[in-house]
Amino acid sequence: MCGRFVVANAGSELVGVLRVDVEADDLPEPSYNIAPTYRAAIVIDSAKTEPPTRRLEAARWGLVPAWAKDTKIGARAFNARAEELEDKPMFRTALEKRRAVVPASGYYEWKTVDGVKTPHYIHPAAGQPLFLAGLYEWWRDKTKADDDPERWLLSFTILTRDSIGNLGSIHDRMPLFLDPDHADAWLDPTTDNVRDVLDAAIDAAPALADTLEDHEVSKAVGNVRNNSPELIEPVED
Numbered sequence: 001m002c003g004r005f006v007v008a009n010a011g012s013e014l015v016g017v018l019r020v021d022v023e024a025d026d027l028p029e030p031s032y033n034i035a036p037t038y039r040a041a042i043v044i045d046s047a048k049t050e051p052p053t054r055r056l057e058a059a060r061w062g063l064v065p066a067w068a069k070d071t072k073i074g075a076r077a078f079n080a081r082a083e084e085l086e087d088k089p090m091f092r093t094a095l096e097k098r099r100a101v102v103p104a105s106g107y108y109e110w111k112t113v114d115g116v117k118t119p120h121y122i123h124p125a126a127g128q129p130l131f132l133a134g135l136y137e138w139w140r141d142k143t144k145a146d147d148d149p150e151r152w153l154l155s156f157t158i159l160t161r162d163s164i165g166n167l168g169s170i171h172d173r174m175p176l177f178l179d180p181d182h183a184d185a186w187l188d189p190t191t192d193n194v195r196d197v198l199d200a201a202i203d204a205a206p207a208l209a210d211t212l213e214d215h216e217v218s219k220a221v222g223n224v225r226n227n228s229p230e231l232i233e234p235v236e237d
Helices: 012-018 072-076 082-087 089-097 165-170 180-187 194-209
Strands: 004-007 031-034 039-046 053-061 079-081 099-104 106-113 116-124 130-140 152-162 173-175 212-216
Touching (some): 004 039, 004 099, 012 039, 012 053, 012 180, 039 152, 039 180, 082 089, 082 152, 082 194, 089 099, 089 130, 099 180, 106 130, 106 165, 130 180, 165 194, 180 194
Antiparallel strands (some): 004 031, 004 106, 039 053, 039 099, 099 130, 106 116, 130 152
16 A cells, blocks of 8 residues: 655656646655655646647646545545456546556555565655656536635545555555556556556556665654654654
8 A cells, every 4th residue: 555655846847757737736846755645746647639639737636536425435435456446336427538657756665574564765766756646536516606716626536556566565465666658658548458558557566666665764753743854854763
């Protein structure tokens, strides 16, 4: 699973090679402790324009499908198993039509040894962005007026797959990592072979996972109120 992540940059510095056309005005500030229900920047491709417009938008972490009565369901839908998407009504339509890339600097995972959980920070070795496969949805708040700018909520979930190698020794699940080419294909709203794109990303993820580094960090990250660059620093032996 992936329950906390870090975004140390903002705007164009965050997305790099993904060639975003439009950046939203309300993008979140950099954060070192993003938790479910918090806001983060995601990349989506809008099929309403020709060619599609690639956008960097602010979204709430935890998928809220259009049919939901309220947003509470999103607190439980911050991750989605990549191998089960087509079997879950909550994710099936988003897989076909609303795919996202979640840029991050890294993420936290807790390793359990003898019943003791220790947080680790997992990140690219050279500090480049980490691209995570995601899905997004738009939810209409029917309690708000049509002219209320907050009537629409954009939300997202991060896909996971089984872990391998060193990451497998930390946790049995990991985010579905994407290289730039797979991220491009994943975002393309015109593709008619989504299953092939997903399978290719799942198969390529282990090679990306092998390039990542990790180190133990302070247990202060467990408190969502803590948010500073010190959270990603290695703990002293």
